[in-house]
Amino acid sequence: MRPPDKDSDFYDAYLKEITTAKDKEQTTSDNSNQAIDTTAVNRSTWGPLDALPGNPMMWILIISELMVFGLLLAGYCIKFLENPDLFVNSQAGLNRLIGGINTLILITSGLFAALANETSRENKTYSSRFFLSVTAVFGLLFLVLKFYEYSEKAAIGISIETNSFYTLFYLMTGFHAAHVIFGILLLGLVGFYKRHENIQTACAFWHMVDLIWLILYPILYLVR
């Protein structure tokens, strides 16, 4: 469209219109630049933690849990050195086979959690939900065996107060079992709110629970 003549009555209105259009354009461009900047800021909010898969907060939790269990095991080692015979004799009363079966159960649940993560990445919602459910079932099976083990000990009068070995044993395995319960709840939650990042994060938590048991089992049940 041709601009009106400078001397015409429409020229002022034309200038006004052009200025408003230019201002609008400027505002839009500023906003889009701001959006790009915000994305860049979001990307680097967690620094090196951003490189890890899933939500960085979960990795902070994983690192903290490793430190907590690491310190508990350091305490176990110190008490073991103070009275090795008491620890070895008390440990002989544990059901090593159930502990081993529970390890295999958790490893298998870990496989299904990893499969749930992999299928959710490919947007296979039903497969992902199915694998999450199987993971939770294996988690429940772990808890059933753990309950059986505890009740077996209770039946012969062994409790958290029996001696320092059993105090540490119940403390560590009980704390771990609480994580299994929380993990099952988390798996149910992400099965419902099924975004890939949610599933990846919950699975990372589940693998952390698995990792801690892989360390606890040989130390508490087998090393003697």
Add this chain to the structure above:
Amino acid sequence: MRNAPLKKPTPIFRLLLTWLLMSGLTMISMLSGDVFDTKEIATPIGFISVGILMLTTLFKCRLLLLDFLELRHVAPQWRRGFFFAIFIITAMVLATYVLAFGI
């Protein structure tokens, strides 16, 4: 005759392989820890068996970190950090055993 290039394993195949290896290592741990001996007698299993137990634990944790926790493709510093933490725990247990019972 030219050799055909090796196919990269699919993620699901890798996960299954990891699970199989971890289960196998658990069976080794159970045998090394004399798990089928149901007598409630405190027989020490010895330094070598404890060493095997700690090595299998270390290897199982490594597999879990790499494939289940997906650390295979992240910065190597993260992998080293986690492996080191697990190594410290297993070394601490081995040292405790040596101090308590000798080699």
